[in-house]
Amino acid sequence: MKVKHALVGFFSLALVGMTQAQDGWNWPADEAMESKAREYNAAYVDYMKSDQFVEATKPLHWLFVNAPDLNESIYINGINIYHGAAGDTSDEAMKKQYQDSVITVFELRKANFDNESKWIENKAYYSYNYYKANKDKVGDALATFDRVVELNGNFNTINLVAAYFDLVYRHSAYNKAFTKEQLLERYEKLNALLAEAEAGGKDVSAPKQTLEQLVVAMELIDCEFIEKTMGPKLAADPTNMILAQQIFKYSIQYKCTSSPTFMTVLEIIDSDSPTFSTSQVRAMRYMQNKDYEKAQPVLEKALTLAENNVQKAEVYYDLAKIHGIAGRKSASRNAAQEAAKLDPEKAKDAWTLIAQLYMQSYNDCRKGVSRVEDQAVFIAAYNAYQRAGDSKGMADARSRFPSKEELFTESRQPGETFTVSCWIGETVTLATRD
Known part of the structure; x- marks a missing residue:
């Protein structure tokens, strides 16, 4: 980020010729300048220790101009001093100047001590707090956050990711800086940072919640x-x-x-x-569109991906419905019975489906020779409804049982057993509707 404001009291800063930081102290070679540098260094430290931050800026200002490579501590302390000065003044214009000075101190530190990755996150923190509501500078603050990721890959203080996206939101709102697609790309990148931090054991619940709230606010x-x-x-x-x-x-x-x-x-x-969920939902959509031929193989794949009996039961039940629609009644019953075995919660639906298959099979299975034998299919349906706990279905099936007269006419008695023909093949106990 370019330095747009000099420190308070600066008209120009002679940055040319600044040397690389050295270990220890780099006092000026000129004896008089060294003496003055020592005096001003001691003075600003005394002011700082007594929380006289505005007063501390004056000797510190001299050191920045005249001994910029003296020691990195003048920049480390300078951040605290100018931030403290901003808090001490009630003059809004001066407050903003002191805040600008904090950001400039970071830039001077970068110019004299090439270790930006060590403190760039601190600069991002101050930039956010100072410039988040400033239409003209919110973009600069956002650029600082971008620089954190560029240098360090992620944030040590993971809650700053929430501030990061807030700057994206504000820059977009103030300056129309992004398209929806660009906002979405930003959102996904920050979510990836949170996922990485979470995988490393950090609690990301707070910044993640903030991101989701901002997405809603943006109507993105x-x-x-x-x-x-x-x-x-x-x-x-x-x-x-x-x-x-x-x-x-x-x-x-x-x-x-x-x-x-x-x-x-x-x-x-x-x-x-594929996962169980994707295959199951995909098959469900095919079924909704009545594309049963596509649904069946996807369900069969979902069965291999199921992680527990409940999931398997769901698939078997859907397969039962598909087989039934396709007229494969025996396969439909087998699948429904598997669903009932695997999940007791699915048993009611499964046995109801089987009962309906039986009820629908009367015309397919009747031979027209014996009314008792033809109507025995409804006894099988009744038994399935009973297992489903479906009293309404039981009553409907019972109403279609043979009558006492029909049993008598065919020389049969209630309580006799009879094996229903056709695909059903179940042995039932004869009963009457009356």
């Missing part, structure tokens, strides 16, 4: 932005997995899962690096 992401801006970019470069992952995350977060773009990105991600 919505379904229209995902569909009209991010979607076309992915269409132009479908191998861009970073963009695909972003769209997937935002679509879930902002409830934009019904769009064509979400379906596209879901297919890309699930094909590249």
Whole structure:
């Protein structure tokens, strides 16, 4: 960042000829200048120790001009002194000058002692506090934060990442400095910094919450932005997995899962690096669109990715529905029975599905020779509804049982067993509806 303001009282600073920092003290060679440097060094330290920061700036100012490479301590102390002076004055114009001087001291330290990476984070801290509400200087403050990452990769004080994004937000609001895409790129980079810090054991909950709040405040992401801006970019470069992952995350977060773009990105991600969730959601979308032929192999893949019995039960139940729709009733029942075995919470739905399969099979399975035998399918359905705990379904199935008269006519008795033919193949106990 260029130095735009000199220290308080400076008209010009002779930076030419400043030497590299040396160990210890580099007193001026001229005897008179050395004596004065020692005097002013002692004076500013005494003022500083007694918290007389405004007074301390005067001898310190002389050292910056006349002995700039004296010792790095004059810059380290100079930050505290000018910051203290800014706090001591009630004059707003002077306060701003002292604050500008703090930033300039950092620049002078850089010019004389080439170790910027050691203190750049401190400069970022002061820049944020001084310039975050200053339309003309917020960009400079942001550039300092960029410099921290450039030099050090991340922040030691991880909460500064929240200040970083706040500067992005303010610079955008004050100066229209970024497009939505650039803001989104900034957001993702800062999230990556937080993820890295979290992996290193740091608590990032506070800055992460601030980032999310600022994203909401900026109205940065919505379904229209995902569909009209991010979607076309992915269409132009479908191998861009970073963009695909972003769209997937935002679509879930902002409830934009019904769009064509979400379906596209879901297919890309699930094909590249499938998880149980991506395969399950992808299959669900196919099912919603009644594209059952596409849904089945994706569900079968999800079954291999499932991490527990509950997840497996969910997949088996969805497979049961697909097989049933396709007319594969036996396969549908088998899948539903697996779901019921794996997850007791799924048993009600699974046995209800089986009961419905039986109820729907009357026309397919009846032979038209014996009403009792044909209607026995409803007894099998009743038993399945009973296992599901579905009293309404049980009543519906029972209403279709054979009557006492029909059993008598065919010389059969309640309590007799009978094996239902067709694909059902279950043995039931004969009963009547009346």
